[in-house]
Amino acid sequence: MTVGTQRGVASLSAVPGANLLPAIIVALMGWPAQGCGRTSLLATDARESLGTRTSTSTETSTGGSDASPTPSQPTGDGGCPTGFTACGRGAATRCYDLSRSVDHCGQCGNPCAPGIACQSSRCQQYQCKGALTFKALPAIPTASSDPNFIDFSYYLPVLGDFDGDGTLDFVGQPQIDAPMGLLLGKGDGTFRAHAVAPAFSSVWSAAAADLNGDGRLDLASITNDEAAVTVRLGNGDPATLFEPAATYPTPSPPGGLLLADLDDDGHVDMVLAETQRLTLWRGAADGQLAEPIDIPVGLAASVSPFSSAYFLLAADWNQDGVLDLLFGVYTLRMLLGRGDGTFAKEIACGLALDYRQPSGILADFDHDQKLDMVMNSLLGTKVFLGMNGCNYSTSVSIPYPPPYGAVDSLGVADLNGDGNPDIVVAAAATHPEDSHISVSLGDGRGGFASPLSFPSSVWQSNGSFLIGDLNHDTKLDLIVTRPDGWQVLLNTCR
Numbered sequence: 001m002t003v004g005t006q007r008g009v010a011s012l013s014a015v016p017g018a019n020l021l022p023a024i025i026v027a028l029m030g031w032p033a034q035g036c037g038r039t040s041l042l043a044t045d046a047r048e049s050l051g052t053r054t055s056t057s058t059e060t061s062t063g064g065s066d067a068s069p070t071p072s073q074p075t076g077d078g079g080c081p082t083g084f085t086a087c088g089r090g091a092a093t094r095c096y097d098l099s100r101s102v103d104h105c106g107q108c109g110n111p112c113a114p115g116i117a118c119q120s121s122r123c124q125q126y127q128c129k130g131a132l133t134f135k136a137l138p139a140i141p142t143a144s145s146d147p148n149f150i151d152f153s154y155y156l157p158v159l160g161d162f163d164g165d166g167t168l169d170f171v172g173q174p175q176i177d178a179p180m181g182l183l184l185g186k187g188d189g190t191f192r193a194h195a196v197a198p199a200f201s202s203v204w205s206a207a208a209a210d211l212n213g214d215g216r217l218d219l220a221s222i223t224n225d226e227a228a229v230t231v232r233l234g235n236g237d238p239a240t241l242f243e244p245a246a247t248y249p250t251p252s253p254p255g256g257l258l259l260a261d262l263d264d265d266g267h268v269d270m271v272l273a274e275t276q277r278l279t280l281w282r283g284a285a286d287g288q289l290a291e292p293i294d295i296p297v298g299l300a301a302s303v304s305p306f307s308s309a310y311f312l313l314a315a316d317w318n319q320d321g322v323l324d325l326l327f328g329v330y331t332l333r334m335l336l337g338r339g340d341g342t343f344a345k346e347i348a349c350g351l352a353l354d355y356r357q358p359s360g361i362l363a364d365f366d367h368d369q370k371l372d373m374v375m376n377s378l379l380g381t382k383v384f385l386g387m388n389g390c391n392y393s394t395s396v397s398i399p400y401p402p403p404y405g406a407v408d409s410l411g412v413a414d415l416n417g418d419g420n421p422d423i424v425v426a427a428a429a430t431h432p433e434d435s436h437i438s439v440s441l442g443d444g445r446g447g448f449a450s451p452l453s454f455p456s457s458v459w460q461s462n463g464s465f466l467i468g469d470l471n472h473d474t475k476l477d478l479i480v481t482r483p484d485g486w487q488v489l490l491n492t493c494r
Contacts, residue, residue, distance in 0.1 A: 069097045070215050089321055090339075091266040113413065113476055114159055115168045115469030126474040127417035128493035132439060134454050134478070137189055137488040156205035157481050159466040160217045162234065162241055168468045171196065171206045171219065172481055180204050180221060182241065189471045189488045194241065196232070197221070209259040209268045210234075212287030218242075220270060222254045229254060229272060233287050248281070248289055250274065256310030262323050263341030271295070271325065273310040278327065280341055295335065297327070297346055311358040317371070318389070330355045332375070332390070349390035352377045361412045363421040366446035374398070374423055376410055381425060385446045398423055398440050399451060413467045415476050416493060420444040425451070426465055426480065437465070437480065437489065456480050456487055 071094035072084065080086050080095035087096050087108035096104045098121055103111045105118035112123035158171040167185040179199055183191035196219070197204075206221040216234030219242065227250050232242035256273030263269060267283035272292070279292040310329060317324040322339040326332065332351040335343035353360070353375065360375040366385055373392075374383045386393030411424035420442040435456045440448040466479040475491035 069100055071096050071101070088266075090264045092261055092264055093266075113468060115472070116474060116476075124474050125414070125417045125469075125476070126493075128475075130494045132416050132441070132452060133492045133494075134437075134489040135492045136454075136456065137490065139485045139487040157464055157466055157479070157486075158206045158208045158219070159468050159479070160208045162208075162217050162219075163238060164216065164236065167472070168470055170466055170479060171208070171221075172479075172486055180206065185470060187470075187472055189477065189490050196242065197230075205257050207257050207259045211259075211268050211283055213267070213285060218287060220257060220259060222257050222272070224253050227251065227253050229257070229270070229281075231287070231289065246288075250279075250292075256312045256327075258312040258314055258325075260314035260323055262314065262325075262337060264322070264339050269341065271312060271314075273312055273327065278312075278325070282341060293341070295325075295343060297333065297335070298348065311353060311360060313360065313362075315362055315371070319371075326360070328353050328358060330358075332360065334390075347390065351375065351384070351390065359410045361410060363412045365421050365442055365444075367420075367444050372446070374410065374412060381410065381423070383423070383446070383448075394446070396446060396448065398425065398448060409465050411465060411467055413476055415439060415467075415491065416441060417475070418444075423448060424465065424467070424478070426456075437478065454489065456489065 072081065074080055074086055074093055074095055078086065078093070083097055083099075084095035085098050085104070085108065086093050087104045088094055096108070098104055098106055098108075100118050102116070102118050102123075105112050105123050106121035110123075112118050113125060116123050116125045118124070159168055160170070161167065162169045162171075162182055163184055167187045169182060169184045169191070171180065172183050173179075173181065179195070180197040182194040182196050184194050185191055204221055204223040206219055208217045208219050210216060211218040211220075211231065212233060214234075216236055218234050219232045221230050221232075222228075228247045229250060231246045231248065232244075233246075234241060235243050250272060252274055254272040254274050256271075258271040258273075259268050260271070261268055261283070262271070262280065263282060265282075267285060269283045270281040270289060272279050272281065276297070278295040278297050280295055281289040281292050283289060311327055311332075313326040314323045315326060316322060317326060317334060318336060322337040324337045325335040325343065327334070330353060332349040332353060334347045334349065336347070337343055354377050358376065360373055362371045362373050364370065365372045365374075365383060368386075371387055372383060372385045373387055374381065381398040383396040383398060384392040384394075385396065409424075409426040412421050413424060414420060415422050415424070418441075422442050423440045425438040425440070436453045437456050438451040438453055440451045442448055464481045466481070467476055468479075469475060470477045470479070470488060471490060473491075475493065477491050478489040480487045480489060
């Protein structure tokens with residue numbers, strides 16, 4: 001079961017007793033004309049099960065009474081200690097305690113949602129017995145309070161346990177006109193600010209993963225005003241949380257960021273999207289990045305960071321056990337991986353992306369053990385079932401209630417804990433009082449109920465949202481982030 005967001009970080013979840021095909025983690029970054037994607041991830045996670053893999057992961061505890069145990073290297077003969085199971089392939093294979101591993105709960109590749117603990121081989125997510133409901137906590141502004149001022153600030157947040165206290169934190173803008181910062185969770189759905197970046201940037205994107213294998217989340221980030229990617233390695237010091245930043249120059253300001261182990265050597269790599277090209281930066285055991293390698297692609301001839309957005313996603317699209325790249329600006333494209341960090345010839349699909357906010361998330365909506373895809377396009381939000389390469393067997397349109405305009409953010413999560421992926425949509429509204437989050441509950445057969453609408457008191461434009469258990473009640477909550485603020489919606493279903 002998936003927990004994934006676009007314009008946000010994607011992650012995976014599983015439901016007790018369910019045997020579901022893992023879906024993917026997304027890392028996306030867009031530079032829209034008004035003024036943000038990983039997750040990812042994309043921030044981002046590496047998963048493996050049933051021949052399906054997704055981008056990078058960490059084995060840090062994200063909630064619950066039992067900390068997720070640190071994975072170990074297999075012995076020389078490939079074996080694992082008693083009570084541990086080998087998950088992964090090649091050099092990326094690690095030994096996990098499937099009874100408590102949040103990334104491999106009960107079986108390899110069966111991850112729990114962010115903030116949900118794995119205990120006795122089951123993800124401890126609550127199953128709602130009644131209607132899905134949310135409680136909105138007070139909105140926290142991050143932009144001008146002048147109602148006549150349109151703030152163009154735009155960013156892509158990241159969710160994770162950065163200080164290792166078992167409570168989810170997120171990278172975001174902590175206050176008005178502030179630089180990129182870290183909002184540390186208090187365990188009740190509220191946060192305290194911790195500075196990260198020394199200077200303000202109105203447009204930035206971040207992604208998190210354990211780049212050096214020390215069990216701590218590290219942070220990579222890009223901005224629209226710097227021709228570089230910045231990497232901050234986590235150090236476990238509660239006062240600083242990160243080592244001094246390492247900066248890797250790029251020819252131009254990147255427009256997309258993705259973290260994943262694309263060469264199957266057990267180390268997280270990075271992909272950057274720049275005008276008319278992608279570059280691969282191979283990772284190493286110390287968290288350092290090697291010199292970039294060009295990945296030739298046929299992006300549009302004129303891709304300006306202020307007129308278009310990039311879509312970047314790593315997943316095992318053809319289910320051969322190797323991560324592939326899905327990307328695009330106007331149409332969906334893919335590069336099938338060879339497992340060594342190189343790719344076969346680019347495939348251009350006929351599926352059109354909404355170039356204003358290109359996004360897509362993979363999940364198994366109909367429980368047929370095959371990946372499906374939900375996408376934004378100029379024709380609206382659609383779910384494509386039975387994907388076979390660029391083809392699909394059927395499509396389902398996801399409506400959202402008026403007065404919404406273009407879809408701004410897209411997410412997939414099992415919000416009511418019934419074992420079926422649901423679709424979350426945030427769309428631009430003309431007035432703040434019209435701002436809502438829309439949830440279409442999945443039926444597990446590829447169908448969806450009429451959308452439920454939940455008010456969100458901050459203006460809904462150019463937004464992102466993150467999904468995870470923020471208050472240790474085993475229910476998935478939402479953090480809705482926008483240019484003028486962010487807000488927590490606590491899941492209060494019974």
